[in-house]
Amino acid sequence: MQRGIAALSTVPAVVAPTRLVQQGKAGQVHRLTLQVEERFGVQPSGQVERKLERIFEKATESDLCGWVDHMSMLPATDSEWLSLVESLTVHETYFCRDKPMLRMLRGEVMSQLLQRKKQSGDYTFKIWSAGCSTGEETTNLVMLLLQALVKEGEASVSVDGEISPNPRWKLQVIGTDVSRQVVATAKNAHYADFGMGSFRDFSQANLKQFFELVSDIADPLPGVNYYRAKPFVRRHLSFRQHNLLSSSPAETGCDIVICRNVLIYFQDSVKRAVQALFGRALSTGGVLVLGGPDVLYWPEFYKRQFGDGGAWYIKEA
Ligand SMILES: C[S@@+](CC[C@H](N)C(=O)[O-])C[C@H]1O[C@@H](n2cnc3c(N)ncnc32)[C@H](O)[C@@H]1O
Incomplete structure (x- = not known):
C-alpha cells in the first residue's frame, strides 16, 4: 500500500x-x-x-x-x-466575494507563507485558483498577494498606488476552468461596471488603485464603464482551460490552491477525487482553501487552521 x-x-x-x-x-x-x-x-x-x-x-x-x-x-x-x-455549469462570481475569507488569506495565510519562503531563500510564489470562472477571484488573489508583499517589506508602492515587488520574487497566479468561454473572458479581462456585475461589492479605492478604464470595447452596453486590471496586476496572472476530473492537476508546486463555490456541484466521491488532485498540486507546507460549506476529505494529510474567515489547511507531507 x-x-x-x-x-x-x-x-x-x-x-x-x-x-x-x-x-x-x-x-x-x-x-x-x-x-x-x-x-x-x-x-x-x-x-x-x-x-x-x-x-x-x-x-x-x-x-x-x-x-x-x-x-x-x-x-x-x-x-x-x-x-x-x-451551458450546464454555473459561472456566478464577482470581485471581493467573501471578504472575511479574503482578509484572512492576505493577513494570516499569505503573510505566514511569505515569511517561511523568505527564511528559506525561496522567492517563488504560485497560486492555483481552480474553477475560476471569468477570473475575478484570480485577479483578487494577485491584489492580495501584492498587498501582503508590501506588508512584509518585499514590495514598494508608487504615488499612484502601483505595487512593485522586489524583483527577486517570481509570482504566478493561475486560474483554470472547464469552460472555454469563461476562460476566454478571463483572458480578455474586460469587466463591466453595472448593478449586480463583477464590481458589485468592490470599493472605489480598490478600483482606482488596481484597475484602468477601457475605451476600445466592441458593442459596449450604453452608459456602462468597462475596466481591466492594470498591467502591474495582469503581469502575474494567467488563465487556461482544465477539467478538475482530469488525471493530473493543472499545476504542481503550488503554495496555495483555492477552490470555492465549485465542489458544491459535485457528489461526494467526485469531491474526494478532486481534493486528491489538490493534494498533488500543493507543495509540502502549501495551503488549501475551500469554500465555506466544503468538507476536507483527506484530513490525515493536513494541519487544520481556523481564522476569522473560516478554515484553511496546511499540507504536511
Ligand atoms: C460558481 S463558479 C465559482 C467561481 C469562483 N471560484 C468564485 O467562487 O467566485 C463555478 C465554476 O466552476 C467551474 N467548473 C464546474 N465543473 C468544473 C470542472 N469539472 N472542472 C473545472 N471547472 C469546473 C464552472 O465552469 C464555473 O465557472
Missing part, C-alpha cells in the same frame, strides 16, 4: 455514477446527464435535466438516442462535450 500524499495519485479522477435509467426522451436526457457527471462532476440535478430538455425540445427520441450514443464515444476533451458543459 502506498503511504503519504503519494496515495492520492491512486484515487480515480472519474467516478462512474450509478442510477436507474428511465425510458423515453427523458430517459435519453438522463443518460446524457449521467455522462456529464462522469466527465465533469456536475450532478444531474433537476435544473440541469430541465436545461437539457429545453435544448433538445425539437429532437425526436431516436435522434436523441443516436446523439447520446455518439457522445458516449467521445472523450471529455472533445469540443462537443466542452460546448455542452458551458
Whole structure:
C-alpha cells in the first residue's frame, strides 16, 4: 500500500455514477446527464435535466438516442462535450466575494507563507485558483498577494498606488476552468461596471488603485464603464482551460490552491477525487482553501487552521 500524499495519485479522477435509467426522451436526457457527471462532476440535478430538455425540445427520441450514443464515444476533451458543459455549469462570481475569507488569506495565510519562503531563500510564489470562472477571484488573489508583499517589506508602492515587488520574487497566479468561454473572458479581462456585475461589492479605492478604464470595447452596453486590471496586476496572472476530473492537476508546486463555490456541484466521491488532485498540486507546507460549506476529505494529510474567515489547511507531507 502506498503511504503519504503519494496515495492520492491512486484515487480515480472519474467516478462512474450509478442510477436507474428511465425510458423515453427523458430517459435519453438522463443518460446524457449521467455522462456529464462522469466527465465533469456536475450532478444531474433537476435544473440541469430541465436545461437539457429545453435544448433538445425539437429532437425526436431516436435522434436523441443516436446523439447520446455518439457522445458516449467521445472523450471529455472533445469540443462537443466542452460546448455542452458551458451551458450546464454555473459561472456566478464577482470581485471581493467573501471578504472575511479574503482578509484572512492576505493577513494570516499569505503573510505566514511569505515569511517561511523568505527564511528559506525561496522567492517563488504560485497560486492555483481552480474553477475560476471569468477570473475575478484570480485577479483578487494577485491584489492580495501584492498587498501582503508590501506588508512584509518585499514590495514598494508608487504615488499612484502601483505595487512593485522586489524583483527577486517570481509570482504566478493561475486560474483554470472547464469552460472555454469563461476562460476566454478571463483572458480578455474586460469587466463591466453595472448593478449586480463583477464590481458589485468592490470599493472605489480598490478600483482606482488596481484597475484602468477601457475605451476600445466592441458593442459596449450604453452608459456602462468597462475596466481591466492594470498591467502591474495582469503581469502575474494567467488563465487556461482544465477539467478538475482530469488525471493530473493543472499545476504542481503550488503554495496555495483555492477552490470555492465549485465542489458544491459535485457528489461526494467526485469531491474526494478532486481534493486528491489538490493534494498533488500543493507543495509540502502549501495551503488549501475551500469554500465555506466544503468538507476536507483527506484530513490525515493536513494541519487544520481556523481564522476569522473560516478554515484553511496546511499540507504536511
Ligand atoms: C460558481 S463558479 C465559482 C467561481 C469562483 N471560484 C468564485 O467562487 O467566485 C463555478 C465554476 O466552476 C467551474 N467548473 C464546474 N465543473 C468544473 C470542472 N469539472 N472542472 C473545472 N471547472 C469546473 C464552472 O465552469 C464555473 O465557472
